[in-house]
Amino acid sequence: MTLNRTHLWSKLTALTIVFSILLTACGGSSEPNAAKEAGTEKEAAAGKPSTWIADRKIKGLIFMGSDVTEGMNPDIAKKLKEMTGIELELQAVGHDGSKKALAAGLAAGDLPDFIGYYLNHSGRPEMELVNKAAREDMFHDLAPFLKDTNIYKKYTEDDYLPLDTKYGVLFRPEFNGSAYTIHLNIPREGGYEVRKYVPGPYIRKDIADSLGVDPRSITTSEQLYELAKKIKDGNFKDKNGKDIYPIGPTVWGGIDRDVLYNDLVWTGFNGEGFKRDGNGVILHESQTEYGLKRAEFVQKLIREKLMHPEYYSMEENRAKEGVLNDSFAIIGDVHNYVIENKDNRYIPLGPLNSVDGSYQMNLTYKGGYGAWSIPKTTNNPEDIVKLADFLASREGKLLWKYGLEGRDYDLDAKGNPVPKQEVLDLLDKDPVKAKELGFAGVGNDWGWYLGGTDLNDLADFGEASYGEAAKPDVNKGPLEIAQYWRYDEKKQQANIKDGYAALAFIGEFGKGTQLNMALDKYKESLIRAYYAKDLNEAKAILDSAAAQLKTAGLDDYIKLLKKKDQDPKTKLLF
Amino acid sequence: MERNTSVINAAELSGLGRASERSRLWRRMGRHYQLYLLLLPCIVFFIIFSYIPMAGLVLAFKDYQFNKGIFGSPWIGLTYFEMFFQDPQSIQLIRNTLIISAMKVFLALPFPIILALMFNEVRNSRLRNLFQGIAYLPHFFSWVIVVGMLQRILAPDTGLVNQVISWLGGDGSTFFLMEESAFYPTMFWSYIWKDVGWSSIIYYAAIVGINPALYEAAKMDGANKWRQIWHITLPGIRPTIIVLFILSLGNILSAGFDQIYLLKTPGNMNVSEILDTYIIYMGLESGQFGFGTAIGMMQGVIGLILVLTVNQVAKKWFQSSLW
Structure with a gap:
């Protein structure tokens, strides 16, 4: 009896498997289905606007964190759908490090229809990750x-x-005409x-x-040092009546920026630390x-208490609080569009000369700046390219810069x-609420x-940035600073x-990762040298960092740079 | 013939013995099935999150390719290990890691034991609960908060420590977190402050488990408090001390990433750069997952060897061990 039951179950299981295989075989490959869908799309596109792409949802994973x-906005999403048929959904990752998130995302392989990431130039570390993925056939060729x-x-x-x-x-x-990364x-x-x-550095106008x-x-x-000494002797106070530091950190916190001692x-x-000397040798x-x-x-600045001791390590919120309280006579680095200096209390200082001479x-x-790619797992990648276009x-x-006609x-x-x-009033009063538009x-x-x-x-919309035409004074403060600094004059003489x-x-470069690490170490060593007991200790620290760079292949990398510079397709910026 | 029969009988007997042992085990498990059910989620947890991921260790020997995955990527042997030991920093990284770990494993060991002994001597249970609560609390703060507090306390000019130094007539502008010499004390005492209370729980539980009759007998023999602690309490919790010590050796090459990463500054990087921070830089941030895995695996294997060795030594010398 038991044996019969076993036989019966075996037969039933075998039949189920055979039936499933048959069904799968009847299903065929997904490509004909895709083609069928595309055909249906074409039929559906009839009578649609000229901007119509396809009736589909596109998901993007953007490795740019916050x-x-x-x-x-639902109304804007609806408008996009009406115009293109596309429902766009974005997801952000990389709040604690965009590069780390991109590396993990590519390794996981579970990517949506497209990915976006930071990429200001091909030397950015993200580029090598994306190139590796492209070499390993992870992306569609978009050329x-x-x-x-x-x-x-x-x-x-x-x-x-x-x-x-x-x-x-x-x-x-290396990709022979194929393109896997679209620069933005x-x-x-x-x-x-x-x-x-x-x-650059800015100084409190009242102190100047x-x-x-x-x-x-x-x-x-040297002139900056003399000025800092005068500020210290002047016993200036902040908004709370406390003593100020002659030189405070950048408005973004403790960062070593060149502009303070250019x-x-x-x-x-x-700013990557590579430059030619007077004889054209790259060093x-x-x-x-x-x-x-x-x-x-x-x-010297730290010893004489002319610079904030936490200049290189202060958290951003404390630095901003310091700027808002006028606690620093000079801000290490800031620019004319930051909201902390909306009233132009601080005005630009310098600019300082460079090692080559005048600024x-x-x-x-x-x-x-950014870039996007389409993973190989995405069907009909041309839809995404059309949407991008x-x-x-x-x-x-x-649509994405100005919103909806009539509403915005x-x-x-x-x-x-x-x-x-x-809309402009709301943007002034409640930027968070305005963003919901x-x-x-x-x-x-x-x-x-x-x-x-x-x-x-300017050519597309008659204004260089949003709202300038309707509200000419929207950038009044920053433009006043630009005029004071003689921006136009400097731009005319700019080195493009x-x-x-x-x-x-x-x-x-074979030792690329080691060299990158040694370059980072060199930057950290500089800060260590700033805080060293004396110049001898600073020298020892910098010598050690230089030796590490040598071991990591700095000389060979410079040889590679020279070689690249000889090819007109890969000539250097400097 | 007779000899053969006796062999068969012995084998049969042994087989029967094993069978009956197995059935006894099943019966015993059946009797206490509730306890085994409670254990089940733990076993499932460890299988899913500890044992199955171990398969990923093969990455240490593979050139990981995005499209081929962990198991499909080509083998490259011991390349990553060679790479690591050829890096001029490797010796410094291992040295820094070992120093920090040794401080946490050896120097920090007496502190929770002393705290547990102190808790045991507080007779008023409400007061003891209050002290215990205060001591456990820092464990629940993340290192981000603790290091944030340290940054403020140790800040130059405005920090509490520097204010006291100025008040006493000193300079008061020392940037402790940028000083290499201040790194070890800051790391060690913040570690003790955060974890001493939590680590004392097990020792306190072991002390509570000591038979009170032993103390009464010692009292009758005229032993004072110190004698009681030395001759009863400490020997009573010795197995616990040994087991926890052996377990902590497993992490000897992992000096505690969060704390060190947050305390690391350019000023102290010569002593604060450890294997864990190196793995993050090379493995995760540079996308060299195989390399990161190889270093992680090396940490784990050395930890395992140490645990096995010290466990054998403890078994032989102190008759206390993990198994």
Whole structure:
């Protein structure tokens, strides 16, 4: 009896398996289904707007942590759906480190329809992770799709992309014409700057007035030291009546920024510490005496209590509190658009000269910032490319930068958007509430992660940044500072360059990880040297860091840089 | 023939003995099934979160590729281990890790025991509960909070310690967290402050478990408090001390990531850079998962060898061991 039952169960199980296999076989591959779906899409697209892409949901995972606003305003999401058929959903990761999150995300392999990540140039550490994933066939080749777009096809034209973006990020020679990483934030024209940023140290205006000093006349670190001494002797107080520090940290907290002692930093074109000497030889700062010169200068400032002892380690909230309380006579680094200095209490100091002589503004021809890729697991990747292209178009940008016509803006006679007064008022009074309206002008950049490129808002919308036309005084304070600093004059004489950053080739350098670590160690060693007992100890610390860099292959890397610089496709920025 | 029969009989007997032992075990388990059911979630937890992930250790010998996964990636042998030992920093990293671990394992050992003995001597149970509560509380603070507090207490000019130094006529501008010499005391005493109360729980439980008749007998023999502690309490909790000590050796190459990572500054990096911080930099932040796994595996294997060795030594010398 038991044996019969066993037989019966065996037969039933076998039949079930056979039936399942048959059903699976009848199902066929997913591609014909996809083709069928695409056919249905085409039929459904009939009678839809010209911007229609496909009726589907697209999910994006953005490795930019707290810079990302995940939720979309329902009305704007509805409008996007009406225009393109796409329902866009963004998810942010990387709040405790975007690079770490990207490495873990790629290793996990469970990626949605597209991913977005930071990438200002090909030397950024994220690039090597993405290249590794591309080499291992994790991403779709997007080059064929770019040709069929309206905006992104510019990426395939000569002279549109900056060198590093073209050959270092998009069309890397190793990929033979394939493109796996689409760089964002490329200006339409070279040297295009939306805002007139004036970075650097700033001094309390009342103190400068009281001492009778024109802060713009301070152009060397020695003059800065003399000024700090005068401030200390002046016994100035903060808003709470307490003594102030002559030099406080940057408004973003304890960071070692070059601008405070620019004439003592072998900074290179973009602050990576690689630069040519008078004979054109590439050197890293560790091979020069500038590290020690700087250590001597900072030790003097700390010893004489002219600099806040936590200048290099203060948390951002404390630094901001210090700035708001006027507790620092000089802020180590800030710029004219930060809200902590809305009333221009602090005015720019310098700029200080560089090791080469008088200050000159350095600008890159064009620069990227973020990037996106489409994992191989995504069906119909062309839909995402089309969505990106739509978002990069004027029509798309109007939606994600200005919101909805009638609700958030009206069009003027020239067809440019004019933000509604109530939106601008809300933005002034309650920025958090305004952000819920869900477009970039009020702080939600949902469209930027795919469409933030081919930038020229002045040409597209008649204003360089949101709301300027409707409210000309929206940037009054920052522009006053720019005028005071003679921004336009400096920009006219700016050194505009195109090329590769010094660390752009670290991924292809055999000891790249060790060298990166040794470079980080060198920066930490500098801070250690600033706090050393005396100059001898500082020298020993810096010598040890320099030796570590040598062991990590610094000399070979410099040889590689020289070799790259000889190729017009990989010439250096400096 | 007779000899053969006797062999068969012995084998049969032994088999029967094993069978009856097994059935006795099942019967015993059946009798106490409630206890085994309570144990089940723990076993499942360890299988899922400790044993199954161990399969990932093969990454230490593989060139991890995103598209091939852990098991499909090609083997590269001991490359990562060679890489680590060729790194000029490796000796310094191991030395720093061992110094910090040794301080936590050896120097910190008496503190929770002393605290447990002190709790045991407080006769008023309400007062004892209050002291215990106060001592346990820091354990529940994250290291982010504790190090945040330390930063404020040890801050130059405005920190409590520097204020006291100024008040006593000193300079008061020492930036302790940037001083290499201040790192070990800061690390050690903050570790003690945070964990001494929590670690004392097991010792206190062991003390409570000592037969009170022993104390009464000692009292009658004229032993004072110190004698009672020395001759009854300490020997009574010796097995607990040994077991906890052996277990702590398993983490000898892991000096406590959170605390060290947060206390690390450029000023003290020569002594605060440890294997765990190195793994985070090389393994996670640089995406070299295989390399990170290899170093992690090395920490685990050395810990395991130490636990096994010391366990054998303790068994032989003190008749106390983990198993």
